[in-house]
Amino acid sequence: MSETQLFDKISLLRLAFSGLADDELQEMAVLTQICTYPPGSVLCHEGAYEDTFYIVAEGNAAISKKISAEDGERILRIAGKGDLIGEMALIQNVPRSATVRTTTDCAMLEMDKGDFETMLRRSPSMAINIIRITLDRMRENDQTAIKDLQNTNKVLRQLDRNKLEFIQVAAHELRTPLTVLKGYANVLRSFPEIKENTALGEVMDGINKGADRMHEVVNTMLDVTRIDSETLKLRAAPVPIKRVIIDIAHDFSKAAAERRIEITLEQDAETPNVNGDPTLIQKALYHLIVNAIKYTPDGGKVILCSRPITMDHNMPGVEISVKDSGIGLDAEHHELVFEKFYQVGGVAIHSSGKTTFKGGGPGLGLAIVRGVARTHGGKAWVESSGHDEGNFPGSIFYLQLPVDPPNS
Ligand code: ADP
Numbered sequence: 129m130s131e132t133q134l135f136d137k138i139s140l141l142r143l144a145f146s147g148l149a150d151d152e153l154q155e156m157a158v159l160t161q162i163c164t165y166p167p168g169s170v171l172c173h174e175g176a177y178e179d180t181f182y183i184v185a186e187g188n189a190a191i192s193k194k195i196s197a198e199d200g201e202r203i204l205r206i207a208g209k210g211d212l213i214g215e216m217a218l219i220q221n222v223p224r225s226a227t228v229r230t231t232t233d234c235a236m237l238e239m240d241k242g243d244f245e246t247m248l249r250r251s252p253s254m255a256i257n258i259i260r261i262t263l264d265r266m267r268e269n270d271q272t273a274i275k276d277l278q279n280t281n282k283v284l285r286q287l288d289r290n291k292l293e294f295i296q297v298a299a300h301e302l303r304t305p306l307t308v309l310k311g312y313a314n315v316l317r318s319f320p321e322i323k324e325n326t327a328l329g330e331v332m333d334g335i336n337k338g339a340d341r342m343h344e345v346v347n348t349m350l351d352v353t354r355i356d357s358e359t360l361k362l363r364a365a366p367v368p369i370k371r372v373i374i375d376i377a378h379d380f381s382k383a384a385a386e387r388r389i390e391i392t393l394e395q396d397a398e399t400p401n402v403n404g405d406p407t408l409i410q411k412a413l414y415h416l417i418v419n420a421i422k423y424t425p426d427g428g429k430v431i432l433c434s435r436p437i438t439m440d441h442n443m444p445g446v447e448i449s450v451k452d453s454g455i456g457l458d459a460e461h462h463e464l465v466f467e468k469f470y471q472v473g474g475v476a477i478h479s480s481g482k483t484t485f486k487g488g489g490p491g492l493g494l495a496i497v498r499g500v501a502r503t504h505g506g507k508a509w510v511e512s513s514g515h516d517e518g519n520f521p522g523s524i525f526y527l528q529l530p531v532d533p534p535n536s
Pocket of ligand 1: 420457472473488492
């Protein structure tokens with residue numbers, strides 16, 4: 129080996145590893161060789177066991193990682209003069225975690241695995257250097273990942289706002305012609321020709337029922353946009369929770385009886401009133417009860433409970449739970465069902481009935497429940513041992529609200 133090449137190697141090694149003694153640098157220089165590569169050469173293959181450790185002497189190489197089949201490969205960083213490549217896989221004895229591809233003409237100082245391990249054993253300064261470089265890189269990767277996540281969250285928030293705006297416009301646009309349709313249908317209903325004709329009367333009833341259901345869906349769409357908007361102000365008033373539950377249970381008694389579902393109330397006498405928004409709380413309870421009936425087979429049971437509780441920071445609160453003997457819900461969906469439009473299974477199961485078994489819906493009910501909980505400073509969640517349409521393990525949906533919501 130020529131004197132100049134040795135000298136070049138030593139100055140490069142000094143750049144890569146600070147604080148190494150001259151004899152250690154000499155020893156490393158002897159164990160390394162300089163190789164050159166044209167642009168586009170792959171030095172490390174992600175997933176492969178390979179035996180070479182590189183220090184970039186000249187040029188640049190891109191370090192990239194496969195993210196997923198859809199997202200393809202992503203460049204993590206560009207290595208330049210003095211950067212180490214491939215040391216982590218050698219130390220851990222694992223396959224390469226990334227692909228390294230030269231982007232320019234490159235010169236690399238290379239050492240094979242055996243020599244690299246010998247050097248590590250012999251030179252604590254080199255080992256410490258590698259640990260420091262690796263930790264710095266991990267910290268940098270963390271920062272990049274955090275920044276990426278923040279950017280992705282920003283984009284997702286914007287997309288969510290776009291979605292809400294679309295729902296709002298669509299709901300408003302649908303509401304006007306629907307109101308016109310219902311008006312004309314009512315006028316038609318009063319015509320003697322229709323009043324006296326049973327068959328036509330049934331057709332008119334069908335039109336009215338369909339229009340009412342559409343109106344309900346449109347209103348639910350508007351509710352979700354209102355509840356999700358950050359500007360929502362609570363119109364607080366004392367809400368007699370026990371009374372509200374009794375009234376809603378009564379409203380559903382006919383629909384439940386048609387499917388032989390028994391609705392039972394188990395309310396603690398001490399259940400307090402909540403200084404919240406009566407309309408919002410009613411809507412949340414409405415959706416919980418509609419769901420309990422909808423996802424319970426004929427002949428099942430729905431139990432509505434309420435009790436006083438102490439929430440975080442010793443705040444007095446109320447817990448309402450809706451327990452059913454229905455199909456249940458697998459753990460992987462427990463959080464997702466509270467997202468707008470999220471439905472378990474395909475949309476093909478949809479039928480138009482509000483309380484028909486597994487009738488389906490727009491997937492907005494639980495988003496409204498959680499929205500109402502949040503605007504009141506409370507929380508909503510579900511417990512269920514899993515989905516089983518043979519044994520019907522059921523689900524319990526909880527809604528906790530503070531007696532005095534912070535923003536009331
Ligand atoms: P949907 O309009 O589809 O009922 P929701 O937001 O009210 O929308 O519910 C979202 C999903 O959560 C439903 O599609 C259903 O799969 C599941 N779900 C809701 N309530 C229950 C329940 N009581 N038992 C089992 N699954 C439920």
